[in-house]
Amino acid sequence: xxxxxxxxxxxxxxxxxxxxxxxxxxxxxxxxxxxxxxxxxxxxxxxxxxxxxxxxxxxxxxxxxxxxxxxxxxxxxxxxxxxxxxxxxxxxxxxxxxxxxxxxxxxxxxxxxxxxxxxxxxxxxxxxxxxxxxxxxxxxxxxxxxxxxxxxxxxxxxxxxxxxxxxxxxxxxxxxxxxxxxxxxxxxxxxxxxxxxxxxxxxxxxxxxxxxxxxxxxxxxxxxxxxxxxxxxxxxxxxxxxxxxxxxxxxxxxxxxxxxxxxxxxxxxxxxxxxxxxxxxxxxxxxxxxxxxxxxxxxxxxxxxxxxxxxxxxxxxxxxxxxxxxxxxxxxxxxxxxxxxx
Ligand SMILES: [Zn+2]
Numbered sequence: 001x002x003x004x005x006x007x008x009x010x011x012x013x014x015x016x017x018x019x020x021x022x023x024x025x026x027x028x029x030x031x032x033x034x035x036x037x038x039x040x041x042x043x044x045x046x047x048x049x050x051x052x053x054x055x056x057x058x059x060x061x062x063x064x065x066x067x068x069x070x071x072x073x074x075x076x077x078x079x080x081x082x083x084x085x086x087x088x089x090x091x092x093x094x095x096x097x098x099x100x101x102x103x104x105x106x107x108x109x110x111x112x113x114x115x116x117x118x119x120x121x122x123x124x125x126x127x128x129x130x131x132x133x134x135x136x137x138x139x140x141x142x143x144x145x146x147x148x149x150x151x152x153x154x155x156x157x158x159x160x161x162x163x164x165x166x167x168x169x170x171x172x173x174x175x176x177x178x179x180x181x182x183x184x185x186x187x188x189x190x191x192x193x194x195x196x197x198x199x200x201x202x203x204x205x206x207x208x209x210x211x212x213x214x215x216x217x218x219x220x221x222x223x224x225x226x227x228x229x230x231x232x233x234x235x236x237x238x239x240x241x242x243x244x245x246x247x248x249x250x251x252x253x254x255x256x257x258x259x260x261x262x263x264x265x266x267x268x269x270x271x272x273x274x275x276x277x278x279x280x281x282x283x284x285x286x287x288x289x290x291x292x293x294x295x296x297x298x299x300x301x302x303x304x305x306x307x308x309x310x311x312x313x314x315x316x317x318x319x320x321x322x323x324x325x326x327x328x329x330x331x332x333x334x335x336x337x338x339x340x341x342x
Pocket of ligand 1: 088190191209
């Protein structure tokens with residue numbers, strides 16, 4: 001799938017190590033306790049100090065890796081700022097710990113900060129019940145719905161705390177880092193107001209999870225917005241990014257390897273969703289729930305973590321096609337939503 005991309009550095013840094021990847025930018029990698037087992041983070045030279053972009057999931061070994069980097073890489077200069085691309089736990093996870101460790105401010109977008117704060121509070125039985133209802137509506141049985149609700153309610157495991165305050169960045173914000181200007185480009189669909197950071201002078205995009213080279217970013221309907229259409233937002237964001245970015249930049253993604261070929265990858269991602277939509281339309285000749293779509297969309301056995309992502313992703317395609325007028329929704333007597341072509 002990535003034949004049109006090129007990867008300038010084939011070997012990622014081990015946890016606790018750093019690799020210079022672009023002018024003033026170091027690549028770090030931390031472990032994740034999932035099938036997707038790593039995240040890339042970035043350390044930027046910033047005058048008499050450093051800016052960190054994304055934080056890692058809250059694991060003791062990730063704190064240890066950070067401490068090793070602080071001891072070996074920072075040459076005695078402080079971390080002055082922590083930028084977080086979006087609220088997901090592998091990105092926001094250690095933000096509060098880092099902010100306290102360095103007495104440094106968190107910079108992020110308004111919706112990402114609000115989402116992180118909301119998810120960290122979202123631990124009551126009422127929201128667990130809403131998540132079970134969401135899974136039931138999508139066609140999971142009672143046991144699977146309970147597993148889904150518990151897993152989705154687990155935000156605080158990866159994000160024990162979210163800073164009490166933040167500095168807002170938004171679409172078009174200009175941030176000076178180490179004498180270079182970085183511009184914020186907002187993407188939607190994967191997260192509500194995901195910040196990508198583009199430095200024209202260095203020819204580099206810190207893409208977060210908005211554009212990934214080997215996997216398709218998760219685009220999921222969320223339990224707190226059960227009728228949402230995130231795929232429409234994501235596809236619109238891909239168009240916007242393609243128009244804003246020159247073709248020859250180096251893309252620094254949060255997972256897999258840095259790559260060249262941003263336009264090709266954007267086109268592949270759009271084509272991927274187009275093909276999945278075709279599969280969904282073919283399956284919907286008879287009324288089909290999101291749960292019944294999983295074997296159509298994902299031709300591998302899914303673990304429980306992946307079922308959560310997959311269910312939201314199946315719904316995203318169904319809602320998108322409903323918005324396009326390609327399928328219609330009906331509810332059966334058990335309250336399960338099924339979609340069919342007209
Ligand atoms: Zn993410």
